[in-house]
Amino acid sequence: GLxxxxxxGTADFTVVLSSQPVAEVTIGLLSSHxxxxxxxxxxxxxxxxxxxxxxTVTVRGVDDDVDDGxxxxxxxxxxVSSDPQYHARTIPGVVVTNRDDDTAAAIVTAGSxxxxxxxxxxxxxxxxxxxxxxxxxxxxxxxxxxxEGTVAPSRLVFTPADWNIAQTVTVTGVDDRVADGDQAYAIxxxxxxxxxxxxx
Numbered sequence: 001g002l003x004x005x006x007x008x009g010t011a012d013f014t015v016v017l018s019s020q021p022v023a024e025v026t027i028g029l030l031s032s033h034x035x036x037x038x039x040x041x042x043x044x045x046x047x048x049x050x051x052x053x054x055x056t057v058t059v060r061g062v063d064d065d066v067d068d069g070x071x072x073x074x075x076x077x078x079x080v081s082s083d084p085q086y087h088a089r090t091i092p093g094v095v096v097t098n099r100d101d102d103t104a105a106a107i108v109t110a111g112s113x114x115x116x117x118x119x120x121x122x123x124x125x126x127x128x129x130x131x132x133x134x135x136x137x138x139x140x141x142x143x144x145x146x147x148e149g150t151v152a153p154s155r156l157v158f159t160p161a162d163w164n165i166a167q168t169v170t171v172t173g174v175d176d177r178v179a180d181g182d183q184a185y186a187i188x189x190x191x192x193x194x195x196x197x198x199x200x
Contacts, residue, residue, distance in 0.1 A: 004061030014054035033073035065132040067104040067198040104198035105130040116173030140190035
C-alpha cells in the first residue's frame with residue numbers, strides 16, 4: 001500500500017530484527033526501478049545492542065517524464081552477517097506504487113497575431129512535446145491555403161532524446177496576384193503518429 005509520487009512524494013517503512021543477533025547484521029536496500037523511485041539509506045546496520053530499535057527507510061518517487069501511468073516497483077533487501085541465523089536470510093520485497101503526473105501532449109508556442117506578407121514575409125511558431133515519448137513521434141503540417149502561405153518543415157519528428165527541444169515552424173506568405181485584401185489561413189496539424197500508445 002505504499003505510494004510515492006513523481007513530484008517527489010515519499011513513503012516510509014520501518015525495519016527491525018525479530019531476535020538479538022550475535023554479530024552485526026547489515027541489510028542492503030535497492031530499488032528495482034530507479035526511474036520510478038529511490039531508497040535511502042542504502043543500508044541498515046543492526047547490532048546486538050540496537051537490534052530491537054526500528055530503523056526508518058524512506059522511498060522517494062522519481063519523475064520519469066513519461067506518460068506511462070502509475071508504476072509499481074519493489075524495494076529489495078539483502079542480508080549480510082557473520083551470525084549464521086541471519087546471514088543471507090531472505091527478506092520479502094516492499095512493493096511501492098509511483099503515481100504518474102505526466103500527460104502526453106504537443107505544446108504550441110506562438111505570438112498572438114502571426115502575420116505574413118505577399119512579399120514573402122514570414123512568421124514562426126514553435127512546437128515541443130510535454131513528455132518524453134517511448135518511441136519516435138511524427139507531426140505532419142500543412143497550410144489550409146497554399147495560395148496565401150506555405151509552411152516549412154512539413155513534418156516534425158521528435159525522439160526520446162530531443163522531445164523537450166522546441167522545433168521551429170516557419171510560415172511564408174505567398175503572392176497570389178489577386179487584390180483580395182488581407183486573408184486569414186491556418187496551419188493544420190495532422191493527428192500525431194507514434195508507436196507510443198500515449199501519443200498515437
